[in-house]
Amino acid sequence: MPLLTRDPNSPLNWQGELPVTNRYTYGLAGEKFFRTLKDECKILGTYCPHCDHTYVPAAIFCERCLAKLDEWIDVGISGEVDTYTVLNVNLDGSLSDVPQIIAFIRFGDGGLIHRLGEIEPEQINFGMTVQAVFKPPSERIGSILDIVYFKPA
Amino acid sequence: MTAKIKEFPGTSLNEQDFSDGKILYNFDKLNGAFSWDTGIGIGAYLASLKNGVILGSHCKTCRKIVVPPRIFCEWCFRPMDEFIPLQDTGIVNTYSLCYVTWDVQRIKDPEIPAVINIDGASPLHGIMHMLGEIDPQEVKIGMRVQAVWKPAHERQGSITDILYFKPAKEN
Numbered sequence: 001m002p003l004l005t006r007d008p009n010s011p012l013n014w015q016g017e018l019p020v021t022n023r024y025t026y027g028l029a030g031e032k033f034f035r036t037l038k039d040e041c042k043i044l045g046t047y048c049p050h051c052d053h054t055y056v057p058a059a060i061f062c063e064r065c066l067a068k069l070d071e072w073i074d075v076g077i078s079g080e081v082d083t084y085t086v087l088n089v090n091l092d093g094s095l096s097d098v099p100q101i102i103a104f105i106r107f108g109d110g111g112l113i114h115r116l117g118e119i120e121p122e123q124i125n126f127g128m129t130v131q132a133v134f135k136p137p138s139e140r141i142g143s144i145l146d147i148v149y150f151k152p153a
Numbered sequence: 154m155t156a157k158i159k160e161f162p163g164t165s166l167n168e169q170d171f172s173d174g175k176i177l178y179n180f181d182k183l184n185g186a187f188s189w190d191t192g193i194g195i196g197a198y199l200a201s202l203k204n205g206v207i208l209g210s211h212c213k214t215c216r217k218i219v220v221p222p223r224i225f226c227e228w229c230f231r232p233m234d235e236f237i238p239l240q241d242t243g244i245v246n247t248y249s250l251c252y253v254t255w256d257v258q259r260i261k262d263p264e265i266p267a268v269i270n271i272d273g274a275s276p277l278h279g280i281m282h283m284l285g286e287i288d289p290q291e292v293k294i295g296m297r298v299q300a301v302w303k304p305a306h307e308r309q310g311s312i313t314d315i316l317y318f319k320p321a322k323e324n
Contacts, residue, residue, distance in 0.1 A: 003193055003194065003197075003210060003222070003224040003232060003233050003234075003235070003236065004193065004224065004232060005193070006192075006193050006196055006197075007193070007196055007197045007200050009200045010191060010193075010196030010197050010199060010200035010310075011191055011196060011199050011200065011310045012190070012191065012196070013188045013189055013190050013191060014188070014189045014191055014195075014199075015186070015187070015188045015189075016186075016187055016189070017185050017186045017187070018183075018185030018186075018187065019185065019256075020182070020183040020185040021180070021181065021182045021183070022180070022181050022183070023171075023178050023179070023180050023181075024178060024179045024180075024181070025166065025176055025177070025178045026177055026178070026179075028164065030177075031176065031177055034177045035177060038177070141177075142177035143177075143179065
């Protein structure tokens with residue numbers, strides 16, 4: 001008899017988990033960007049005089065002319081809503097009770113992707129000014145989530 | 154090549170820099186859960202390990218017995234004819250003394266993974282497992298070994314239902 005039928009006693013599948021972890025360091029510019037965000041509540045960018053371009057978040061070299069950038073600029077904590085989306089689904093696919101608003105907030109010639117808060121989706125306008133709300137200093141760890149969300153300024 | 158390079162470009166870091174908080178970083182754990190279909194052959198193999206039997210499969214045309222069992226013959230590509238229960242003894246085909254664990258920790262007493270040709274299967278057909286109850290310096294290619302099983306109630310249909318292979322008496 002060819003072996004073409006499955007033994008009903010046999011396990012259907014083998015389950016396991018690959019232990020995949022990673023530790024990401026932010027690099028020279030990222031280190032300074034997040035360190036300043038954590039310690040001074042400032043959002044930093046770098047400016048390329050040759051290309052007249054301000055990178056936010058800060059970059060260590062210019063993507064256009066590849067020059068090393070050392071002109072650091074505090075771009076303030078208020079930016080403009082460039083675009084946004086309303087998320088009704090959680091990461092695991094389940095419906096969320098409170099919709100989250102994710103926006104690209106323009107600073108200089110770049111910007112940050114972050115949450116919007118203290119605002120309803122229907123109140124958002126493109127180009128409106130929003131301001132970062134920071135965690136209390138003791139809870140800040142040097143992450144983009146040290147900003148809780150951006151609220152209307 | 155790299156031996157000649159005295160200083161590498163970039164910023165070197167060590168574990169101390171992380172624990173001292175000198176460097177900011179993001180730690181992440183990816184979801185690496187998987188579920189692998191055992192299929193007919195390996196499914197039967199795992200089910201019989203639970204019963205304390207190493208299972209092989211037999212091709213009558215090629216007169217081959219392979220372990221773990223496959224449902225088709227790798228020589229003639231025809232379906233295998235039957236499952237064959239094999240002995241839980243065998244001989245060491247090859248082995249290694251591992252002083253490093255899978256997650257790169259140094260250990261003093263080596264783990265001894267080995268390929269063991271299972272008695273009852275065709276010559277040079279074996280499975281990979283661990284050797285135990287043996288002085289690492291005493292391991293020899295060609296030595297006879299015997300499976301040490303978990304107690305029946307602890308077996309769960311896994312290759313680890315065999316704890317390790319220990320030296321057996323020469324026949």
